[in-house]
Amino acid sequence: MPKCLYCQDENPPQEAECQNCGMPLPALADTAGARRQRSFLLFCIALTIFCAVMILWLPR
Numbered sequence: 001m002p003k004c005l006y007c008q009d010e011n012p013p014q015e016a017e018c019q020n021c022g023m024p025l026p027a028l029a030d031t032a033g034a035r036r037q038r039s040f041l042l043f044c045i046a047l048t049i050f051c052a053v054m055i056l057w058l059p060r
């Protein structure tokens with residue numbers, strides 16, 4: 001049972017928002033955070049590859 005962080009009200013599973021106060025439930029917020037973290041990691045990898053290419057490609 002996902003518990004609302006704001007009003008501590010229990011909600012049925014697979015519910016996106018609290019039935020009592022309408023705030024997003026922590027289960028959904030966690031997946032959104034993980035998705036953001038993953039896109040940030042992909043951005044870091046792309047930046048590293050870009051820097052490596054620039055080091056090799058640009059004249060000294």
Ligand SMILES: [Zn+2]
Pocket residue numbers: 004005006007008009018019020021022023
């Ligand atoms: Zn709530």
